[in-house]
Amino acid sequence: METRDIAGTSLAFDADGNLANLSDWNEEIAAALAQEEGIDALTDRHWIVLNFMRKEYQENGDAPSIRKLTKQSGVDTKELYALFPKGPAKKAARIAGLPKPKGCI
Amino acid sequence: MAEPIEKVSIVVSRGSLEGVYPGLIMANGARMEGIEATLFFTFFGLDAIIKKRMDNLKVATVGNPAMHIPTVLGAIPGMSSFATSKMKKEMEELDIPPVGEFIEMIHDAGGELYACKATVDMFHLTKNDFCPQVDDIISVGQFYEMSAGAQIIFT
Numbered sequence: 508m509e510t511r512d513i514a515g516t517s518l519a520f521d522a523d524g525n526l527a528n529l530s531d532w533n534e535e536i537a538a539a540l541a542q543e544e545g546i547d548a549l550t551d552r553h554w555i556v557l558n559f560m561r562k563e564y565q566e567n568g569d570a571p572s573i574r575k576l577t578k579q580s581g582v583d584t585k586e587l588y589a590l591f592p593k594g595p596a597k598k599a600a601r602i603a604g605l606p607k608p609k610g611c612i
Numbered sequence: 613m614a615e616p617i618e619k620v621s622i623v624v625s626r627g628s629l630e631g632v633y634p635g636l637i638m639a640n641g642a643r644m645e646g647i648e649a650t651l652f653f654t655f656f657g658l659d660a661i662i663k664k665r666m667d668n669l670k671v672a673t674v675g676n677p678a679m680h681i682p683t684v685l686g687a688i689p690g691m692s693s694f695a696t697s698k699m700k701k702e703m704e705e706l707d708i709p710p711v712g713e714f715i716e717m718i719h720d721a722g723g724e725l726y727a728c729k730a731t732v733d734m735f736h737l738t739k740n741d742f743c744p745q746v747d748d749i750i751s752v753g754q755f756y757e758m759s760a761g762a763q764i765i766f767t
Contacts, residue, residue: 573717573721574713577717584717584720584721585721588720588722592646595644596644597646612637612640612707612708612709
């Protein structure tokens, strides 16, 4: 467990570098984590993905599969990869304050 | 720490359901991790990208000891279809898409798909037989050129 200052708050991170406590998360922290992932500004389209992932996590205890995400959020596969280049599921989960997704699909 | 994998080239050489899915799952999983992925379909693996066949692949119930059914039972008409529909149901529950949808997903995720020229010639196929996501028909030499710097995985 590592503790770092993000957006003016001292936060605990897990071994994957994701937030250790879901409750620490807020939109400002999301923006700071996005910058760490090379995303300068979170747009409305990013937020559709992030909010969908948080909702799924709260309901099912894991981030959704890419298939479920693209079918139900209204953001298709191509756009998802454009919004979160180099690893959409992993990056979106991290920015959304969730642990690394467990699923394979 | 060891260097992370940046690129994979996955060869799909078999045309049964269980022969095709591992390669697709690995290619999609690579893209999910931000790893470049190229799929190369050869021999019966081509069935996974042939429009008319891709969504009708079957589980092999004969000559497959891991099915744990005697070969004579596996050979009964309808057995392969039965095993296939059971497996597809399990996969749907895990959110694993049908082959056609999976190929489209991998393509939209930036994965590249190629058909093996030698097999295409041998089976007298043309580009029109393949789903639109197939980028090209290439020789084994081109495959190696494209795989520069990649890990090659044979399935």
